Amino acid sequence: MKKRLLAVLLSTVFMAVGTGAATVSAATTPQTDVTGVITSKGNPVAGATVTVVCGTKTLTDTTNAQGSYLVVFKSADCPFGSTVKVTAKKGSQMGSSSGTVQGITTKLNVAIVNVSIPEFGMFAGLLASGLGVGAIMYTRRRQIVMTPRA
Numbered sequence: 001m002k003k004r005l006l007a008v009l010l011s012t013v014f015m016a017v018g019t020g021a022a023t024v025s026a027a028t029t030p031q032t033d034v035t036g037v038i039t040s041k042g043n044p045v046a047g048a049t050v051t052v053v054c055g056t057k058t059l060t061d062t063t064n065a066q067g068s069y070l071v072v073f074k075s076a077d078c079p080f081g082s083t084v085k086v087t088a089k090k091g092s093q094m095g096s097s098s099g100t101v102q103g104i105t106t107k108l109n110v111a112i113v114n115v116s117i118p119e120f121g122m123f124a125g126l127l128a129s130g131l132g133v134g135a136i137m138y139t140r141r142r143q144i145v146m147t148p149r150a
């Protein structure tokens with residue numbers, strides 16, 4: 001009886017261990033992590049929207065208080081040697097960086113900068129318009145003076 005009980009107990013333990021190992025191996029599929037820190041003027045940017053593109057797959061994340069982001073691709077979607085492009089945006093500030101997948105974890109830090117286009121002031125606009133009109137008048141006057149009369 002003791003031998004039978006021991007055999008049942010051991011077979012139960014082996015089945016539990018075998019099932020657990022199968023579950024663990026099925027749950028840990030190969031992956032590629034893309035991580036980094038988003039900064040502006042050397043300071044971390046919290047709350048920036050980060051878009052990461054690898055091949056045909058696009059993933060997004062939002063930076064935490066330290067400016068960090070992390071996206072996880074399946075290795076089949078973003079294999080070793082693939083090009084990864086990271087774009088970060090917060091308000092009117094934007095920046096991007098790209099790199100190559102070098103292993104399980106690829107770090108790409110991005111500095112975002114203000115990309116707004118400055119407007120011309122009223123004085124600069126009037127000055128540019130005046131110079132343009134003056135150049136046209138000078139050219140026309142010169143053509144009229146140089147034309148021989150019959």
